[in-house]
Amino acid sequence: MVDVVTIIDSRSGKSIELPLLHGTHGSPVFDIGRLYRELGYFTLDPGFLSTASCHSAVTFIDGEQGILLYRGYPIEQLAENSSFLEVAYLLMRGELPMQQQLDNFTALINHHSMINESLKNFYLGFNHDAHPMAIMVGVVGSLSAFYHDSTDIHDPAHREIAALRMIAKMPTIAAASYKHSIGEPFVYPSNKHSYAGNLLHMMFSVPSEEYVVDPVAEKALDLIFVLHADHEQNASTSTVRLAGSSGANPFACIASGIAALWGPAHGGANEAVLRMLEEIGDISNISKFITRAKNKKDPFRLMGFGHRIYKNYDPRARIIRDMCHKVLGKLGDEQDPLFELAMRLEEVALNDDYFIEKKLYPNVDFYSGLIYRALGIPINMFTVMFAIARTVGWAAHWTEMIGEPEQRIGRPRQLYVGPQHRDYQPIDQR
Numbered sequence: 001m002v003d004v005v006t007i008i009d010s011r012s013g014k015s016i017e018l019p020l021l022h023g024t025h026g027s028p029v030f031d032i033g034r035l036y037r038e039l040g041y042f043t044l045d046p047g048f049l050s051t052a053s054c055h056s057a058v059t060f061i062d063g064e065q066g067i068l069l070y071r072g073y074p075i076e077q078l079a080e081n082s083s084f085l086e087v088a089y090l091l092m093r094g095e096l097p098m099q100q101q102l103d104n105f106t107a108l109i110n111h112h113s114m115i116n117e118s119l120k121n122f123y124l125g126f127n128h129d130a131h132p133m134a135i136m137v138g139v140v141g142s143l144s145a146f147y148h149d150s151t152d153i154h155d156p157a158h159r160e161i162a163a164l165r166m167i168a169k170m171p172t173i174a175a176a177s178y179k180h181s182i183g184e185p186f187v188y189p190s191n192k193h194s195y196a197g198n199l200l201h202m203m204f205s206v207p208s209e210e211y212v213v214d215p216v217a218e219k220a221l222d223l224i225f226v227l228h229a230d231h232e233q234n235a236s237t238s239t240v241r242l243a244g245s246s247g248a249n250p251f252a253c254i255a256s257g258i259a260a261l262w263g264p265a266h267g268g269a270n271e272a273v274l275r276m277l278e279e280i281g282d283i284s285n286i287s288k289f290i291t292r293a294k295n296k297k298d299p300f301r302l303m304g305f306g307h308r309i310y311k312n313y314d315p316r317a318r319i320i321r322d323m324c325h326k327v328l329g330k331l332g333d334e335q336d337p338l339f340e341l342a343m344r345l346e347e348v349a350l351n352d353d354y355f356i357e358k359k360l361y362p363n364v365d366f367y368s369g370l371i372y373r374a375l376g377i378p379i380n381m382f383t384v385m386f387a388i389a390r391t392v393g394w395a396a397h398w399t400e401m402i403g404e405p406e407q408r409i410g411r412p413r414q415l416y417v418g419p420q421h422r423d424y425q426p427i428d429q430r
Contacts, residue, residue, distance in 0.1 A: 166394075171195065187202040230393025236266060271369060274373060
């Protein structure tokens with residue numbers, strides 16, 4: 001028996017029954033598809049706080065319990081046991097790979113890691129001080145001009161190769177953006193490195209001397225990529241899906257996701273956290289800034305605390321906090337004033353009645369910026385790191401959406417509050 005809710009229109013006396021759908025996990029969902037067609041009503045849900053926009057089998061979040069699952073696997077288990085490429089395989093293909101499958105997948109990623117040589121000229125069109133995210137949006141959006149042999153979204157083989165190319169080339173594109181900003185020559189990818197190690201190699205090596213990838217840095221970056229690989233129907237993923245629903249090529253869709261990710265409320269949050277810590281400056285100032293954060297009239301906000309979905313401690317924050325200690329112990333100074341400040345700020349906030357009542361717990365962005373800083377990655381590259389990891393989730397959701405038999409173009413509706421119908425008046429009669 002299917003659960004239903006009956007909606008009665010008091011104006012006309014008509015009624016309809018809306019099915020109550022149950023997923024594998026999570027809250028039941030009312031299917032309101034007939035609401036407008038049969039009764040003439042829309043729903044209003046600013047920010048889509050209570051609206052499911054799609055069916056998906058990729059990622060599940062329970063914000064109340066602080067649970068994050070990739071294809072059913074807890075993030076804690078994947079972070080402890082898997083590499084980023086193993087997680088990428090899981091998100092793209094639905095199951096964890098056997099060793100031979102992982103080896104073949106890794107070989108495919110390595111094979112597609114280079115970018116067309118003509119793309120180098122594209123970078124010359126950007127000023128040296130352009131934000132790397134601006135460069136990423138432009139370069140990624142241009143890929144369909146170079147790889148138009150994989151833009152037939154109705155061909156499963158094209159979808160597969162386009163997704164692989166995006167995952168493989170993103171670190172190369174990102175590293176080139178960084179090199180352009182500092183005036184150093186681009187470094188080609190090397191198949192002898194891991195995915196994260198290759199990114200470090202392309203960012204920090206120079207032709208004149210040998211560069212050795214630090215294993216702690218490599219592990220830390222790989223872990224951050226695992227934690228950032230996907231996060232359900234967030235703003236950038238929803239943007240990729242909406243762009244993809246129009247039939248746009250996959251490279252344009254991913255570029256739209258990068259643009260959405262750039263916002264400080266989304267992927268730019270870890271950059272904002274570091275700038276906030278620098279603004280606070282010293283442990284002695286914490287109390288003053290905590291007071292400011294509580295004042296609704298004060299524009300200051302504690303970045304890295306709270307989350308749209310999580311109403312508990314972000315499970316990714318616990319994992320990355322431990323890695324933060326390891327990285328600073330090996331590559332930085334465990335007495336780093338910003339790290340000490342971050343730990344003290346976390347302690348104060350978690351014991352403050354206001355933050356406890358509002359359930360404003362630290363999220364993954366609170367710590368990731370500190371790790372990037374210890375790795376020598378500049379602040380303006382923080383969101384680029386996020387984009388590299390999230391490309392896997394975007395590709396998985398885009399592939400899932402395009403493959404749906406009943407896929408339709410996204411078309412949100414609105415509650416119109418503008419002027420009523422009025423007739424045009426000649427300019428001399430107004």
